[in-house]
Structures are given as structure tokens and as C-alpha cells.
Amino acid sequence: MxxxxxxxxxxxxxxxxxxxxxxxxxxxxxxxxxxxxxxxxxxxxxxxxxxxxxxxxxxxxRHTAAADHPAPDTGTLRGDLLGLLRPMRDRLTGESAALVLGLLTAMRDDATLAAAVRARLIGVKRDAFAPALRRAAGRGEIAAGADHELIAEVASALLFSRLFVTGEPLDDAFLGRLADAVILPLVHGATP
Missing domain, CATH: 1.10.10.60 (Homeodomain-like)
Structure with a gap:
């Protein structure tokens, strides 16, 4: 059309x-x-x-709606996590990096803008992990009730830190370490 x-x-x-x-x-x-x-x-x-x-x-x-992708169903929680982390990383290292930096200071001074950014740029990431965690719980990989918001916040913070603070690589090896050393232990330590 x-x-x-x-x-x-x-x-x-x-x-x-x-x-x-x-x-x-x-x-x-x-x-x-x-x-x-x-x-x-x-x-x-x-x-x-x-x-x-x-x-x-x-x-x-509009920007975040175009970038929204459903959580992949790879059959394992680790695979699903990597399937979520890769596009997050790719968006952050692409045009979203400059966009986020352009908004950070303004968010402190404009409550309407801050709410929109939090709802879209951050809220979308939080909600992205929920389906993968529900599927993993349904398969018996994890207990039900894992805190998808905390997991998304931790993952986003580490990606953000690597890109904007430490300058260390955001390669697939790092994403594997993030999944294995941070997110999976966090999920397995969750209590319903």
C-alpha cells in the first residue's frame, strides 16, 4: 500500500x-x-x-515501534536471551546511541519527555524479556516469577556501560558472558 x-x-x-x-x-x-x-x-x-x-x-x-521485535523462541532460555540481547546491542550501537545521548540531559528538565523516553526506550526493553522467561518457566528451565523488569534493567545497564563508559567491546562473546554470568544466575536465583 x-x-x-x-x-x-x-x-x-x-x-x-x-x-x-x-x-x-x-x-x-x-x-x-x-x-x-x-x-x-x-x-x-x-x-x-x-x-x-x-x-x-x-x-x-515511531522509532521504537519500528525496532520492536518479538522475543525469539529458540527452545532454550539462553538462546532466547541471546536473541534478545543481540538486537538490543545492535540498536544501541546504531542510531539509538546518538539518540539516547541526545535525550539524557533533556530528560532531567522535561518530565513529559522523560516519561515518553522511559515508557518507550526503556519500557519496551523491560517487556521484551517477559515472554522468554514465561516460556522458560513453562519448559521447567526456571521457576515462575523471575523479575523480567530487573533483568532488562541489568542487561540494559551493562550494555550502556560498555558502550558509553568503559568503551569495551559489545561483541557476541560479551553477550554470552552477560547471559551466562549475570542474567541466568539472576533468573535461577529468583523466588516466585
Missing amino acids: IPSRGEQREDAVLRATLELLAEIGYGSLTMDAVAARAKASKATIYRRWSGKAQLVTAAIE
Whole structure:
């Protein structure tokens, strides 16, 4: 199905917003800059979004919706974990890295923006682990009741630390160590 002119215009505006966020950050982002990058008028943008926070929220939601993938079912918890960690790593080391860095400071000062980022960028990761853990519990690999939110937070924090703090590789060997030395012991230590 061919997108309508309005859908094409919206896509161009949201794509321009994400590009500018990654390049110059939230604080320097202006509606003028988005309009120029998207080749749209400011009036067109303001008809759809009332301000910068709403526009950025929509762009984040579009970006993360496009990146959402169902948890893989490999038949083992370890395989499912690696199937979740690889795309998380790939998104983080790709365009999401610059996007996240562009938003971190702004989140402290804008509660609406912070809520949107937490719900989408972080919430999606938290929810991604739940199906894999339920399947593992159903297969008898783990006890039911593992804290998928804590597991996602720990995994995300270690990926983030490697990329932005230590600069150490985020290769498949590290993902295997993350699964084997951190996540699986955390899951096996869970109590329902």
C-alpha cells in the first residue's frame, strides 16, 4: 500500500526530528530546524504536534515501534536471551546511541519527555524479556516469577556501560558472558 501524502510528510518530519536529536541534541532542536530538514512548513508541524516535547515523543514512539521485535523462541532460555540481547546491542550501537545521548540531559528538565523516553526506550526493553522467561518457566528451565523488569534493567545497564563508559567491546562473546554470568544466575536465583 502506498502511503498518502500526509503519511509521507509525517514520516519525513519524524525522521528529521530523530536525525536532529542525534546530531545536535534536544536542547538545540528547534521546530525551524525540523521544518527545514523535513522540507515542511512549521504550520504543518504545529497542526500535528503542539510543541517540541510532543514532536520528540512521537518520533521516539515511531522509532521504537519500528525496532520492536518479538522475543525469539529458540527452545532454550539462553538462546532466547541471546536473541534478545543481540538486537538490543545492535540498536544501541546504531542510531539509538546518538539518540539516547541526545535525550539524557533533556530528560532531567522535561518530565513529559522523560516519561515518553522511559515508557518507550526503556519500557519496551523491560517487556521484551517477559515472554522468554514465561516460556522458560513453562519448559521447567526456571521457576515462575523471575523479575523480567530487573533483568532488562541489568542487561540494559551493562550494555550502556560498555558502550558509553568503559568503551569495551559489545561483541557476541560479551553477550554470552552477560547471559551466562549475570542474567541466568539472576533468573535461577529468583523466588516466585
